[in-house]
């Protein structure tokens with residue numbers, strides 16, 4: 001990949017305020033000064049709870065929604081540029097393809113809309129239907145499809161024009177484990193081909209298995225950003241202790257911050273910050289406790305996400321402002 005390949009997505013200080021109500025006098029801040037840069041070949045996750053601004057970000061990139069201020073660029077071009085749009089494949093959150101078309105007709109139509117035609121189009125349609133394992137069901141009308149099949153045929157229409165950037169809004173939500181696995185595998189295949197992928201989700205394991213980088217959005221603000229491994233390893237490590245002979249109620253009076261505390265039969269399982277583990281151990285032994293296990297625990301992306309949410313909720317956040 002050449003060094004000066006255009007940057008697939010670059011967002012600077014992007015803000016969006018929706019106006020609501022009969023007199024447009026109520027405002028909802030969906031995005032507040034968002035910065036985001038997605039480099040060629042990256043699989044990038046936008047993670048956030050409901051209402052965080054993920055779909056709004058995607059809609060601005062696709063020129064479906066106008067930003068209130070700030071800048072969004074696709075391959076260095078503004079979102080309304082047709083050349084930029086041509087390089088992007090998009091799957092919306094709840095794809096609602098024309099129900100009376102067959103899967104094959106729908107994917108063919110999508111290809112035609114991007115300017116493809118003839119034998120080249122027919123061959124590519126069969127190829128993408130094969131990639132999403134929809135060859136056998138391709139002659140059925142979409143109204144007969146399951147949710148997973150609709151999702152896969154929507155992915156096929158996004159892939160038909162060989163986009164170099166795929167934008168997926170909640171690609172695995174509402175799917176059963178098999179459907180989720182298939183979509184994940186497809187994203188991984190695209191990644192191997194060098195396609196840049198941006199997807200938004202609130203499903204943390206999807207981010208962990210698929211993404212190089214992630215941005216966590218809460219209330220329209222970016223509260224974390226980095227490579228998944230960086231974010232997880234930058235967190236202070238924790239220790240998990242299993243202790244017998246000291247009841248949890250007693251341990252709670254010792255003045256340590258317990259990240260997790262649970263009684264299981266005779267045992268109490270505790271999770272504390274690494275720096276607290278030795279002093280706590282000492283106190284437990286003084287109380288004639290028997291510590292049967294002491295082990296470092298990995299800080300997961302889920303822990304990070306929950307912590308980021310908690311911090312953001314304590315500070316000023318977006319949402320309705322008047």
Ligand SMILES: Nc1ncnc2c1ncn2[C@@H]1O[C@H](COP(=O)(O)OP(=O)(O)OP(=O)(O)O)[C@@H](O)[C@H]1O
Pocket residue numbers: 018019020028029030048049050051052053054055056057202319
């Ligand atoms: N068309 C709209 N008109 C008014 N408010 C909107 C509109 N679209 C989104 N919002 C509001 O903007 C905020 C961000 O919404 P957005 O859909 O971008 O979040 P999200 O992170 O995609 O959430 P979800 O996970 O629920 O899809 C929310 O408070 C939402 O209610």
